[in-house]
Amino acid sequence: MLTHFLKKMLSLIPTLVGISIISFFLIRLIPGDPVLLLVGERGADPEVYMQMKKNLGLDLPIYQQYFHYIGNVFQGDLGTSIVSKRAVTEEFFGRFPATLELGVCAMVFAILIGIPLGVIAAVKRNSPLDYILMGTSLTGYSMPIFWWGLILILIFSVQLGITPVSGRIDVIYDIPHLTGFYLIDTLSPTVINEEGLMPFFSALKHLILPSIAMGTIPLAITARMTRSSMLEVLGEDFIRTAKAKGLSSTQIVIHHALRNALIPIVTVIGLMFGSIITGAILTETIFSWPGIGKWLVASITSRDYPVIQGGLLFIASMIVFINALVDTLYLLINPKLRQ
Amino acid sequence: MAIKIIDKDFFNRLKKNKGSMAGLFIITFFLFLAIFAPFLSPYNFDQINEGALRLAPFSSHGELSFLLGTDDLGRDLFTRLIFGARISLFIGFAVVILSVTVGGLLGLIAGYYEGYIERTIMRFVDILMAFPSILLAIVVVSVMGPGLLNAIVAVSVVSLPSFIRLVRASVLIEKSKEYVQASRSFGASDFRIMFIEILPNCIAPMIVQATLGFSDGILNAAALGFLGLGAQPPTPEWGIMLADSRAYIEGSPWLVTLPGLCILICVLGFNLLGDGLRDTLDPKLRK
Numbered sequence: 194m195l196t197h198f199l200k201k202m203l204s205l206i207p208t209l210v211g212i213s214i215i216s217f218f219l220i221r222l223i224p225g226d227p228v229l230l231l232v233g234e235r236g237a238d239p240e241v242y243m244q245m246k247k248n249l250g251l252d253l254p255i256y257q258q259y260f261h262y263i264g265n266v267f268q269g270d271l272g273t274s275i276v277s278k279r280a281v282t283e284e285f286f287g288r289f290p291a292t293l294e295l296g297v298c299a300m301v302f303a304i305l306i307g308i309p310l311g312v313i314a315a316v317k318r319n320s321p322l323d324y325i326l327m328g329t330s331l332t333g334y335s336m337p338i339f340w341w342g343l344i345l346i347l348i349f350s351v352q353l354g355i356t357p358v359s360g361r362i363d364v365i366y367d368i369p370h371l372t373g374f375y376l377i378d379t380l381s382p383t384v385i386n387e388e389g390l391m392p393f394f395s396a397l398k399h400l401i402l403p404s405i406a407m408g409t410i411p412l413a414i415t416a417r418m419t420r421s422s423m424l425e426v427l428g429e430d431f432i433r434t435a436k437a438k439g440l441s442s443t444q445i446v447i448h449h450a451l452r453n454a455l456i457p458i459v460t461v462i463g464l465m466f467g468s469i470i471t472g473a474i475l476t477e478t479i480f481s482w483p484g485i486g487k488w489l490v491a492s493i494t495s496r497d498y499p500v501i502q503g504g505l506l507f508i509a510s511m512i513v514f515i516n517a518l519v520d521t522l523y524l525l526i527n528p529k530l531r532q
Numbered sequence: 533m534a535i536k537i538i539d540k541d542f543f544n545r546l547k548k549n550k551g552s553m554a555g556l557f558i559i560t561f562f563l564f565l566a567i568f569a570p571f572l573s574p575y576n577f578d579q580i581n582e583g584a585l586r587l588a589p590f591s592s593h594g595e596l597s598f599l600l601g602t603d604d605l606g607r608d609l610f611t612r613l614i615f616g617a618r619i620s621l622f623i624g625f626a627v628v629i630l631s632v633t634v635g636g637l638l639g640l641i642a643g644y645y646e647g648y649i650e651r652t653i654m655r656f657v658d659i660l661m662a663f664p665s666i667l668l669a670i671v672v673v674s675v676m677g678p679g680l681l682n683a684i685v686a687v688s689v690v691s692l693p694s695f696i697r698l699v700r701a702s703v704l705i706e707k708s709k710e711y712v713q714a715s716r717s718f719g720a721s722d723f724r725i726m727f728i729e730i731l732p733n734c735i736a737p738m739i740v741q742a743t744l745g746f747s748d749g750i751l752n753a754a755a756l757g758f759l760g761l762g763a764q765p766p767t768p769e770w771g772i773m774l775a776d777s778r779a780y781i782e783g784s785p786w787l788v789t790l791p792g793l794c795i796l797i798c799v800l801g802f803n804l805l806g807d808g809l810r811d812t813l814d815p816k817l818r819k
Contacts, residue, residue, distance in 0.1 A: 211659035222675045331551075331807065335799040337751055339758045340774055340792025343781060347789075351782050470664040475755060489667065490759060493674045505671065509662040 201517050208513055216505035217259050220498050272499030281503035290373025291361060292484030296469045298400050299408035307412040311419025315427060316446055333413035338472060342406040342479035349402060356402050359481035366392040403480045407472040411465050418461045422454040463519035467512045545812045552808020558801030566617040577615040577768045581606040586784045601786055612768035613794055619769050620750045620798060623684055627749030628742050630688035635695025643703025644726050657693045665690045666755055673761045683762035687752045691745050698741050702734040736813040743806035747799040754795050770795050
């Protein structure tokens, strides 16, 4: 198992190099001069301009710039944001908890609803209920989430007035930055002593709509996957044996069928990390959620090259690693695939 | 001998699949709107009607009546929506053509020639797949500049990997079959084996993927439009219309509701058809 994992990690190296090359050179192709952005487009002193260019290492041949960049990456230096003048890594990790918290809530929403729906659809196969559930989940799968977010705001915030429109928490609360996850930080003793549980519920309320918007497509995928995986398992011999033993259908479905059907479902869920980031880009833009997605879109609009470059590198490498990890876990939970 | 997949029986089986019939109906409906758009509405999509700002659906202003109301510039919403169908279907079509040709060709080459050519192509696929689709599309658009055509290229790049992998996988299966060995022993050229013998047998999964590619293309292009990186105003693209009307969500909710509903229904149509086609074309599910 360990050798398999190490081999897998080694095989990632060419992909990671490719990712670094793409994120490095693609950014160089964006029209506009980053040095001019720094010194200001108007009235730039040629000497200051050249000095700045030299400081940034932009006067070197491009391949040297690449090796210079990679050298820095290995030292944990992804450059400095042109807009905020802060280190890209610092900005990234400052915002990442917000995206992760939203992503986890969206996935919890998707799994808690998606798996039961899929199981019900499979058990009631070809019944009207099955058609309704699968029709609904295909609709969810087709959902333009940037529109879905707005509709949720329209219904729950504008019409009913029960959920906030944007942000992570009501501005009146001052939350200490411990973990960056507001659902955890609001439960810290200092906050509870001063404000009680109100900040926690405020954070929870802010999470509801974005989680639904972001979790809808994963929910649809989970439900569809659960249904087809369950159908496959329900047709197998051991289910017939369980029936012959006189077990109740609930017992059969939950203990025998679902447990075996879960393996492919878990894999699909693990591989959804990429779509979570895609979802984050659109959801965070709509709900003004201060995470990675909104940050990247803003940096592309403001041509903040180091941020785009670092963000791409971070996210793509993370996806590659997580996929490799899911692959290995798949072997771990499915003994049939082990040799 | 190539096996004929799309035979008479195929259409009979497809007709029995309710989902794909519903999908086909939706697509035909949008196609009808798109083709006859100029004849279905007395207005032009960028015609500004002064004084008729943000009218609700079924309302009229003087002698003019507006089926679905007007937007913040007094343009007829129905007209913009049906011209939007033209744009979205065109985007979907262009994306599918681009990704089928480029992806199909790369997949065919990767599957047919083993060794470093295959490894290079598949590595390229791995790298592309490491970037979340919308993020990659955004970066490609920011390199090439915003606009409808650039958005189409960006969305096609994003959908390449699935086509390459799919075609390669089917070529790998077909390549080892006897009919390929037979035609090779007759001295057929690589070109002939690839395009005339193998390719027709990979068509079935490609049709399914192309149908689903339509929906992905429409959805991603609309997302780019919404972020201001796709087609540019005054193009009546559904994503832009949605972004433009965000500010009026409280006062004129139909401006937000209708363009998104069009995206949803159109995408749903292609997904229904794609699902149905997959079930119909999958030999395992045939009786």
